[in-house]
Amino acid sequence: MNQRIYTRQSFYQPVLWLVLLTMPYWITPLGGYTDLASRLLVIGLAAMATNLLIGHTGVMSFGHAAYFGLGAYATGLTLKYLMPSTPVAFLVGILVGTLGGMVIGYLIVRLRGIYFALATIAFGQVFYFIAFRWNTVTGGDNGLRGFQRLPIDLGFMKFDITSSLVYYYVVLAVLAVCAFAMATILRSPFGHTLQAIRENERRAQFLSIPINRHLWIAYTLSCFFVAVAGSLYALLNNFASPHDLYWTQSGDFVLMAVIGGMRSFWGPLLGAAIFVVAQDYLSGITQDWMFFIGLIFVLVVLLLPRGIAGLFQRRAS
Amino acid sequence: MTQLVLFNIFNGLVIGAFYALMALGLSLIINLTNVINFAHGGFLALGAYFAYTLEPYVGFWGALIVSPFLAAIVGIVVERVLIRPLYNRDPLYSLLLTFGLAFVLQDSVRFIWGAQGLPLKTPDILNSSLSSTLFFLTGYRVFMVVLVAVAVAILFYVLKKTRVGMRIRAGTLDLEMVSALGVDVRILRNLNFGLGIFFAGLAGVLAAGMLGLTPTIGEGLIMPSFVAVIVGGLGSLVGTLVGGLLIGVAAGVVTVFYPSASEASIYVIMAIVLLFRPYGLFGEKGGTKL
Numbered sequence: 001m002n003q004r005i006y007t008r009q010s011f012y013q014p015v016l017w018l019v020l021l022t023m024p025y026w027i028t029p030l031g032g033y034t035d036l037a038s039r040l041l042v043i044g045l046a047a048m049a050t051n052l053l054i055g056h057t058g059v060m061s062f063g064h065a066a067y068f069g070l071g072a073y074a075t076g077l078t079l080k081y082l083m084p085s086t087p088v089a090f091l092v093g094i095l096v097g098t099l100g101g102m103v104i105g106y107l108i109v110r111l112r113g114i115y116f117a118l119a120t121i122a123f124g125q126v127f128y129f130i131a132f133r134w135n136t137v138t139g140g141d142n143g144l145r146g147f148q149r150l151p152i153d154l155g156f157m158k159f160d161i162t163s164s165l166v167y168y169y170v171v172l173a174v175l176a177v178c179a180f181a182m183a184t185i186l187r188s189p190f191g192h193t194l195q196a197i198r199e200n201e202r203r204a205q206f207l208s209i210p211i212n213r214h215l216w217i218a219y220t221l222s223c224f225f226v227a228v229a230g231s232l233y234a235l236l237n238n239f240a241s242p243h244d245l246y247w248t249q250s251g252d253f254v255l256m257a258v259i260g261g262m263r264s265f266w267g268p269l270l271g272a273a274i275f276v277v278a279q280d281y282l283s284g285i286t287q288d289w290m291f292f293i294g295l296i297f298v299l300v301v302l303l304l305p306r307g308i309a310g311l312f313q314r315r316a317s
Numbered sequence: 318m319t320q321l322v323l324f325n326i327f328n329g330l331v332i333g334a335f336y337a338l339m340a341l342g343l344s345l346i347i348n349l350t351n352v353i354n355f356a357h358g359g360f361l362a363l364g365a366y367f368a369y370t371l372e373p374y375v376g377f378w379g380a381l382i383v384s385p386f387l388a389a390i391v392g393i394v395v396e397r398v399l400i401r402p403l404y405n406r407d408p409l410y411s412l413l414l415t416f417g418l419a420f421v422l423q424d425s426v427r428f429i430w431g432a433q434g435l436p437l438k439t440p441d442i443l444n445s446s447l448s449s450t451l452f453f454l455t456g457y458r459v460f461m462v463v464l465v466a467v468a469v470a471i472l473f474y475v476l477k478k479t480r481v482g483m484r485i486r487a488g489t490l491d492l493e494m495v496s497a498l499g500v501d502v503r504i505l506r507n508l509n510f511g512l513g514i515f516f517a518g519l520a521g522v523l524a525a526g527m528l529g530l531t532p533t534i535g536e537g538l539i540m541p542s543f544v545a546v547i548v549g550g551l552g553s554l555v556g557t558l559v560g561g562l563l564i565g566v567a568a569g570v571v572t573v574f575y576p577s578a579s580e581a582s583i584y585v586i587m588a589i590v591l592l593f594r595p596y597g598l599f600g601e602k603g604g605t606k607l
Contacts, residue, residue, distance in 0.1 A: 060409050107588055110595040114351055114408050115551050121353075122543045122587060129580035247540070251355075251416045258413060291424035297417020301410045302402065 016266060020175075024168050032277070034164040035236065040276045041171045042232045045178055047256035047268035049225030054254060055262030056186055057218045058198030060117035062250050063124025066104070067223040069245030070127055071097035071230025073138060076240040079147035086150050086161065090231050097227020098220060100127070105219035109212045112201075121247060128245040143241040144234075171232055178225055183265060185221065194218050226253075251297075259300055261309025270308055325569040331458050331527075333565020334465040335520055337558050339538050340545035341472065342516035344557040347546065348489040349509045351408050352400060355415040357517050357542065358535025359422025364388040364518025365525035365534055366430050369437050377440050377526070385518030392514025396507050404506070427532040437525040461523050468519060469558060472512075476554070485509050489552060541568075544583050548590050550600020559598065 023037045046068050053061045075093030083089070108119040131138045138144055149167070152159040161167045185191050193214055196204045205211055234240045243249060252275065260271030278296065282289035304310070339357060346354050354360075367384035368377075375383060395418065403411045443456040476482035484505055488495045496502045517535075524534055545564055549556030564583040571582040590598060 054409065060412065062412065107591050111591075114347065114353055114412075115547070115596075117408070117412060118347075118353060118543055118547055118551075119587075119591065122540060122547055123584065125540045126581055126584035129584075133577040133580065248420075251413065254409070255413055255416075258409075288424050288428060290420045291428070294417040294420025294422075294424065297413055298399065298421065301414040301417070302399070305406065305410055 012266070020172055024165055032280075034168055036276070036280055038164070038168045038171050038236050039233075040273050041168075041175050041269075042229050042236060043253075043256070043276050044269035044272035045175050045232070046226050046229035047253050047260070047272040048179065048182065048265075049222050049229060050253040051257040051262060051268040052182060052185075052222040052225065053218060054257055055264075055268075056191070056198065057194040057215065059215060059219075060114070061120045061219070061222070062117050062254060063104075063120035063122075063247070064222070064226050064253050065245055065247065065249035066124040066127045067097040067101045067226045068230035068233070068249065068253075069131065069240070069242075070100045071227035072234035072240040072244050073127075073131060073144060075231040075234040076144045076147050077137070079150075080144070084150055086152050086235065089147075090235065093231030093234065094224065094227045097230055098224040101223020101227070102216075102220045105216050105223070109215045109219060121250070124245075124247055124250055128242055128247075131242045131245055138240075138242075141242060143239055143243075145239055147234075148238040149235040167236065171236070174228065174232060178228055179265075182225065186265070190214070190217075255297055255300065257307075259304070259307055261307030264307070264309035267307055267309040274308075322570070322573055325573045326566055327458070327569075328572075329566035329569020330562065331461060331565075332569065333562040334462050335524060335538055335561075336541045336545045336565050337561030338465055338468070338516050338520040338523075339542035340549070340557045340561045341469065341554060342513035342520075343542055344546050344549070344551075344554055345485070345516075346510055346513040348552055348554075349485060349492065350400070350404065350411075350506050352403075352411040352415065352510075353408070353543075354513070355412065355539070356395075356418035356422055357415075357513075358539035359419045359426070360388050360392055360514045360517040361521035361524065361535035361538065362426050362530075362532060363391060363422060364521030365437070365530050366426055366521075367518070368522040368525055369430070369435055369530055372438055377438060381519075381522050384522055385515045388518030388521065389511040389515040392517075393507055393511040396510040400510070401503065401506075423532050423536075430530070430532070432532060435530040437522075437530060439526045443526075457526060461527065464523065468516070472516075473554070481505070481508060485512075541565075541580075541583055544587050547597055548587055550594075550597025552601070553597070553599035556597055556599025 020041070024034045027037045028034065046064065050061065050064045053059050053064075071093040073093075074096035075089045078089040078092040079086070082092075104120075104123045108116060108123065111119055131144075132140055135141070149161055152161060159166070159170075161170050186194075193204070193209055196207075197209070197211055197214060201211060230244065233244065256271035256275045257268040258271065259274055260267030260269065262268075275296075279289070279293060282292050286292070300307075339361065343354055343357055346352050364384050364387075367387045368380035371380040371383055399414060399418070400411055403414060439457055443460050474482075476486055484495060484500055488500075488502065488505055488509075492502055495505070520538070521534065524538070528534065541564060542561070545561035546557055547560070548564060549558070549560030564586055567586055568579045568583055572579045594600075
């Protein structure tokens, strides 16, 4: 990631935050609703986390729905069976998702290229089957219901996050913290090492960088942020669906990163915005919305491989 | 009990044969072009529905022969128009493309033939049980396993002995060199893709005869096929075959004792294989391309 991109980001950033801060107020007149805005942020966070691997480290992970869904289910199950506390459920969700990523990451970091991609796809499905089959606990195909986000009681003050509007700002705050953390990681020596691995793995190896360990850490970090998103998603919908774990969801995340621009930091958020709105709109007007989503995949790949950020970069240079 | 175990082993073998057919097609395509074909399940459905449409005119046997070819032709066109422009790019893009294609195919099938399940008529001769004690040996299942064995044998013969087959094998090792030796690799990749889809189509017809048709018929088979490819190791078709049969039988055996874990069990196998042999049972490190 070179300096140029960061300076341009500092120009766009105030605009971006202004848009995000005011979104609940203008999305409703435009035909949306507050939960759509929250969903956009949550999915955007997941896409950014996926891009941490795909765009910034250069490894093809196609199984991130697994950790997204793990976060969602762990949060829901904690609220339903263990403890009626939103913060605890949130933390458990993140922890479980991250651990899942750590274990599976350990198994696959030795693989490269499409073999790596295949393994992430295949492993991504195992949690889906568990959620699908273990229906006494997880609700099976119907998804996990019977929990809801509860007001946060800090002792001295109470946050009522049950309203859509307040929850939107909770999500936005978490997104801000995560984005800051991801940007810090990418700017750190560790982040630069990841980019070195992306650009030329063999040369990085000659510089005695332990590649596999770096990839493992990057994989785990990425899963951590995806699990945060998954947790938020379960709390947003008061529901966890097996679809959150399904491989199509993983593909959606990757596509969002590509739509927005894999080489840019905020691109995936933009891609997620476009994708989520398109999906919401299409599924409202036609039964065959999957056809059109598939068409979006095909067209983006063929016509817009560098994403929307790529368009701007070409214009700038 | 022994009968139950035998039944499930045989059942696993049948399912494993499906996985192997699917996975061989996937493996062929991956080996030569580095494309992970997510749309394989869609092509399987296409083969199945072609058979459904053709069956009244040419009968089951005719459909069994013709519809895989039709699916392969669709595959060849798709490769030519959509996938060929992506060979020089990161494999990520072809992955995403076939991913979208899977949606498009599935929805098209639903649009054309409807969402409800349809039956595929199979000849009476295949529907009888062969033995009264071993009730599970229905003609269709035995026929299926035999047919898969024959198809695989023909595939291996073609790859070993014919010119195209040798070029495909050579291309697996070093496509650039094959190209430098004067082979038109564009046509080679095109035919190879068609061959892979042929196997998907064949699996589709067979699956339709056993399970009936739904637009999502391929969806349940695609993930285990990926697992079969990984367990067997990239670059090795024998490995893919063994991988498919292995996970099929393993899932069948687990079904006896703990039915709800049968899907999860194949992932456990994959995890164990990757722990001890990161490149799969038959794969070699050199065989995996970046």
